[in-house]
Amino acid sequence: MPTVTSDIERLHQYKRYGRVVGIQGLLVEVAGIQNSLSIGSRCLIHGRSGHQVQCEAVGFRNNRALMMPFGFLEGIGMGCKVVIVEDDPVVYPGDGWLGRVINAMGEPIDGKGPLPRGGEAYRLRAQPPPAHARQRVGEKEDLGIRAINTFLTCCRGQRMGIFSGSGVGKSILLSMLARYTKADISVIGLIGERGREVQEFIEDDLGEEGLKRSVVVVATSDESALMRRQAAYITMTTAEYFRDRDQDVLCLMDSVTRFAMAQREIGLSGGEPPASKGYTPTVFAELPKLLERAGPGTGQGSITGLFSVLVEGDDHNEPISDAVRGILDGHIVLERAIAERGRFPAINILRSVSRTMPHCNTDEENELVARARSLLAAYEDMSEMIRLGAYRMGSDTAVDEAIHYQPALEKFLTQEKSEPSDLAKGYDELAAILGQPAPENPGIVDGGEQ
Incomplete structure (x- = not known):
């Protein structure tokens, strides 16, 4: 009953119409309903060929509403009718x-028939839990x-x-x-992906068994900036639905960079000043606001x-990487x-960090990981000398040991x-490599951030 009541409250008592009074680039200027x-807010523009284009209000200027389309503007011209359809967009996941x-x-978009409607409305741009x-x-x-x-x-x-340049194995790692x-459920957002890769990911990488416990949200690179941005929102909204039902949800998003690029496109079209590297x-x-929606909920x-973050030119300090980190x-x-x-996944262990370590590990696990890290660091420090053949065995015991392992x-x-x-x-194999006893009961310690 509360859901029905909220649906009724969302209905408009009357329809409000405006007109297209200008089009510039990706923006449609609308008058008559700006107040x-x-x-x-969402509107529908009625095109001259009878089709409809859904738009979203992204700003206001000179007593006119600035709207951006979710689709293409072909067939939209001066005087086309605009009607308000939704003030606060929601979806009904189930x-x-x-x-x-x-x-x-x-x-x-999978050809499997209509999507069942859930019983509760979820806001696309919900606030993170307090x-x-x-x-x-x-x-x-x-x-x-x-x-x-x-x-x-x-x-x-x-x-x-997951910070990566192009062609380094990011998508394969996400599919693995x-x-x-x-986790109980996987919600996967493919934001700005190449159209060719979507079906390959679903059929080859995710597979039939993986898809059974997953929801996949897709917005390809040829779709509008609003569609690419909204794909990220609906990915998080779907994950929130399953979280609220006490599920352990894994949310994978590829990539946050394309979400940021879509928002930059929207901001620049609306007249925002560009800042670092053109980002508004x-x-x-x-x-x-997007990333904080993930995490623990208020229940179980x-x-x-x-x-994933697509690092431009392998520069890990570019603005989006810096902000997301x-x-x-x-x-x-x-x-x-x-x-x-030829080593995949191509993870640089020494440059990567998890902020729940070491508190989530036992003392035995931390000792094992610290030992392996020290060996990797010792080899990394002398790697150039080793490759050139300039290092002589016996010069440094720690380096000798690192070369051995x-x-x-x-x-x-x-x-x-x-x-x-x-x-x-994993812990058993690492312990066997280093000749140490395997730690007991991995995976039962609760985490805590540093």
């Missing part, structure tokens, strides 16, 4: 969304990736970034996470978020040099796309 609109592929409007009401991060989350489980342990409700995670101020305001459910609870750095020598550690960090792993297996 009834607010930022985010359990029937599992195994489905949807677009940014919440419409099915900080004081949130639970703490939970126990360890088994993500199925050996290098992450051991060296960059992630807890339930933690938010991690979706397939091998032990609203980009840096929207990023925390949680959203563990892994958000400061918001999230850790970062996984993929490095081109590692990929070029390097092949085994490299093999440990390498994981084939079809090779699953788990928390216990």
